[in-house]
Amino acid sequence: MTRICIYGAGSIGCYLGGRLLAAGTDTRFVGRPAAGAALREHGLTVTHYDGRRWTVPPGSIAFATEPEGAAGADLVLLTVKSGGTAAAAAELAPILGATATVVSFQNGIGNGDILRAALKQTVLDGMVPFNVVNPAPGQFHQASQGDLALQASPPGQPDLSAFAQAGLPFLRHAEMAPVQWAKLLLNLNNAVNALADRPLREELSQRDYRRCLALAQREALGLLRHAGIVPAKLTPLPASWIPILLGLPDAIFARLAKRMLAIDPQARSSMSDDLAAGRATEIDWINGEIVRLAGRLGTSAPVNARLCALIRAAEKTHPRPHWTADALLAELEAAAG
Ligand SMILES: NC(=O)C1=CN([C@@H]2O[C@H](COP(=O)(O)OP(=O)(O)OC[C@H]3O[C@@H](n4cnc5c(N)ncnc54)[C@H](OP(=O)(O)O)[C@@H]3O)[C@@H](O)[C@H]2O)C=CC1
Ligand SMILES: CC(C)(CO)C(=O)C(=O)O
Numbered sequence: 219m220t221r222i223c224i225y226g227a228g229s230i231g232c233y234l235g236g237r238l239l240a241a242g243t244d245t246r247f248v249g250r251p252a253a254g255a256a257l258r259e260h261g262l263t264v265t266h267y268d269g270r271r272w273t274v275p276p277g278s279i280a281f282a283t284e285p286e287g288a289a290g291a292d293l294v295l296l297t298v299k300s301g302g303t304a305a306a307a308a309e310l311a312p313i314l315g316a317t318a319t320v321v322s323f324q325n326g327i328g329n330g331d332i333l334r335a336a337l338k339q340t341v342l343d344g345m346v347p348f349n350v351v352n353p354a355p356g357q358f359h360q361a362s363q364g365d366l367a368l369q370a371s372p373p374g375q376p377d378l379s380a381f382a383q384a385g386l387p388f389l390r391h392a393e394m395a396p397v398q399w400a401k402l403l404l405n406l407n408n409a410v411n412a413l414a415d416r417p418l419r420e421e422l423s424q425r426d427y428r429r430c431l432a433l434a435q436r437e438a439l440g441l442l443r444h445a446g447i448v449p450a451k452l453t454p455l456p457a458s459w460i461p462i463l464l465g466l467p468d469a470i471f472a473r474l475a476k477r478m479l480a481i482d483p484q485a486r487s488s489m490s491d492d493l494a495a496g497r498a499t500e501i502d503w504i505n506g507e508i509v510r511l512a513g514r515l516g517t518s519a520p521v522n523a524r525l526c527a528l529i530r531a532a533e534k535t536h537p538r539p540h541w542t543a544d545a546l547l548a549e550l551e552a553a554a555g
Pocket of ligand 2: 404
């Protein structure tokens with residue numbers, strides 16, 4: 219049986235690991251002591267917005283707080299935040315066997331390359347389209363829809379049958395960069411959501427917050443065009459049409475964007491969760507990626523740069539700021555000039 223290790227037992231890691239364990243696969247976790255203590259005390263309860271529920275008792279969960287917990291793994295699912303990728307790669311390098319495969323199930327563009335630079339093993343890029351919330355210790359809830367995406371590899375290499383066994387479908391892509399850029403365009407909302415300090419559905423139901431996202435996306439789309447990068451189509455509408463949809467009045471948006479609003483009422487972006495927990499955010503790997511792309515093209519990305527600055531300030535401000543939609547829109551319009 220394929221030995222799977224979830225490296226980074228947080229929201230995504232515990233959700234995927236819980237689904238895989240509940241299906242009887244050989245799955246273990248490496249994570250922080252607090253995450254281990256929560257799973258030892260409460261076990262794992264994994265739920266899905268469609269009502270399905272899986273439980274794994276504490277006695278069936280193998281959890282290590284040291285990288286050696288990944289020794290012998292055939293498949294490592296890396297689910298640390300982007301800021302932790304280089305350290306995780308350095309920890310895994312002396313531990314993994316030559317035939318292991320590492321899958322990055324992270325947001326952002328560059329995690330796979332960081333892993334490939336540090337590891338001799340096969341590294342595949344992955345993408346998680348859905349949101350996972352952690353409402354209580356040991357509980358992980360899939361709060362929106364979508365199938366996992368994974369870089370194509372030769373048939374049977376690695377053995378990914380555990381995903382089918384766990385009812386976790388994934389789409390294979392010969393090229394993951396277009397998928398990652400399309401996901402990054404959607405993730406530009408993470409900062410808006412974190413600054414709004416509201417659940418995603420509530421935030422996206424307000425036109426001025428959507429206009430903030432539209433400003434960030436338009437800027438990014440212009441740069442992607444300039445760079446010759448064509449984002450994949452992850453949503454019913456092509457990425458370039460989404461800013462138009464976002465700008466529509468609330469009632470029309472609610473009618474046309476049912477899928478975008480099909481999120482559990484309490485779900486927030488992972489960046490909002492980071493601010494709430496006092497952790498560093500992934501801002502430099504999301505909006506910061508757009509700012510760096512602009513720099514490479516010899517131009518600027520003032521809207522995304524402003525979002526980066528606002529999130530960096532929010533990381534240092536307690537209690538966290540709560541931007542109203544009109545104030546944030548005015549701030550970003552001023553940045554756009
Ligand atoms: N949450 C979501 O809904 C979604 C998240 N994503 C993406 O998935 C990735 C994971 O996000 P998420 O699950 O939210 O992250 P979390 O912060 O919830 O989980 C990551 C966990 O890994 C731990 N960790 C970090 N480095 C190590 C290490 N070297 N060894 C052991 N444990 C470590 C972290 O601890 P510590 O905090 O102490 O570093 C944390 O507990 C991100 O790239 C995110 O953008 C994608 C789609 C949705
Ligand atoms: C699923 C989504 C898009 C939700 O905002 C996300 O990727 C995140 O929170 O990081």
